[in-house]
Amino acid sequence: MQGGYRRGVAHTPVDPSTTPAPDGVLDASRGPLHPLARATLQAAVEAAWADPTRRHAPGRAARAHLDTARGVLAGALGVAPAQLSVHASAEEALALGLAGLRHARRRVGGGVLLGAVERSVLLLEAGEDPVPVDRVGRVDRDAWRAGLQRPGLAAAAVQTANGEVGTRQPVPALATAARDAGVPLLVDASASLGRDPLGPEGEVLVADAASFGGPPLGLLAVRPGARWSLPGPRREAEHGRALAPPWVPLVLAAAEAWRQTEAAAPADAAQARALVDDLREAAARVPDVQVAGDPLDRLPHVVTFSALFTDGEALVEELARRGLVVASGSACASSVLRASHVLTAMGVLSHGNVRVVLPLLSVAPDRAASVARLCAELPDAVHTVRRRMGTAEL
Amino acid sequence: MSAEHVVDARGTRCPVPVVLAARAAAPLSPGEVLVLLADDPVAVTDVPAWAWLRGHTVTAREEEGWTRYTVVVGVAEARST
Known part of the structure; x- marks a missing residue:
């Protein structure tokens, strides 16, 4: 739709590759903007x-x-x-x-x-x-x-x-x-x-x-x-x-x-689905990590998992230290009094929680690389947090 | 059902109650019973979730200001989702 609501809103074309989201962003629940x-x-x-x-x-x-x-x-x-x-x-x-x-x-x-x-x-x-x-x-x-x-x-x-x-x-x-x-x-x-x-x-x-x-x-x-x-x-x-x-x-x-987004949605969703499959598989391979939600009948771009005997905020910080931006639905954060009501209602582990919401490919052209990096870093990040908390041997 | 193994995690917050319970349960044999007392609201979800991961069975009973979890140790066998 050339013209339309953009008529009169002149802007110089932007090359998306020159304005990507910061590297490693895997929390798109709010922004970054396309x-x-x-x-x-x-x-x-x-x-x-x-x-x-x-x-x-x-x-x-x-x-x-x-x-x-x-x-x-x-x-x-x-x-x-x-x-x-x-x-x-x-x-x-x-x-x-x-x-x-x-x-x-x-x-x-x-x-x-x-x-x-x-x-x-x-x-x-x-x-x-x-x-x-x-x-x-x-x-x-x-x-x-x-x-x-x-x-x-x-x-x-x-x-x-x-x-x-x-x-x-x-x-x-x-x-x-x-x-x-x-x-x-x-x-x-x-x-x-x-x-x-x-x-x-x-x-x-x-x-x-x-x-x-x-x-x-x-x-x-x-x-x-x-x-x-x-x-x-x-x-x-x-x-x-x-x-x-x-x-x-x-x-x-x-x-x-x-x-x-509309034009690219089917292809974007297909790639996101495959990336989340990779992530679910990688998380499930880490000892005592529980992946939540339906593995198939689900949104293409969202996944949550919880690592037993860890703290959600500590895990988020450990991953941030490795350049990966994720969210957490855990209550162990000092600022939050209650765990995610979603995890609680499902009866799944709510501590040590990590939530990934993939940005659109056009927003984060490097998202596949970020997911690959998260898959690779996760086992050691979880182990590091457990070791620090003295729970690695449990 | 005798309850020789009692863990008092009252006053601690997540994930400490589950960690204390797990430490106490580690040396126990299948069928042995562990009692956990905790007042962290998150434990209401996380103790059963931990037990499920570990194959233990757990029953919870509200007491005065805290919850008494009775954990029957199962055959150690990790599960996924």
């Missing part, structure tokens, strides 16, 4: 800085760019532009999406059915006992069906796949059950959009531009016919869903990231 999304952001700061609700020329220009970008992002979610609103974060979009479903059904009740591995923001909003998951983190279908019979249920929510362990949820089956029970469904695609094909399910759909190389930006789609409304006076921006319009350069960067 190089062309970054270039678009820089150009849009000049060309589309204005408030899109203003009637002056810069305002109108920003508005035109926003409309085009909204069209691109709506296409990413398979909805019409009038159904898509843009929010500061995926968390905000999730909370809002759920609030709208609940408010519209407040006469039925306020209950929310969701799995135990959903995003924290949804679990906190729901405030009820979630549906249990199995050892790989998949929602129990029978418990889901039974839960749909709860009195006073306003809505149900399910993720397409888990962003920590990668396991896909059986969304079509869960959606059918919800529809049969007359309960509207929120589908959280915030970990998967751009990485894994998206189905048509869900009255409400939420995504995050960060999952496909864009800036962190919440995308909220409400399908036509869905009963969805917010309490209080009508909000002024984003189809009555936001208090203020988004900053247009961020939306343009998100749309550019999608445009770049």
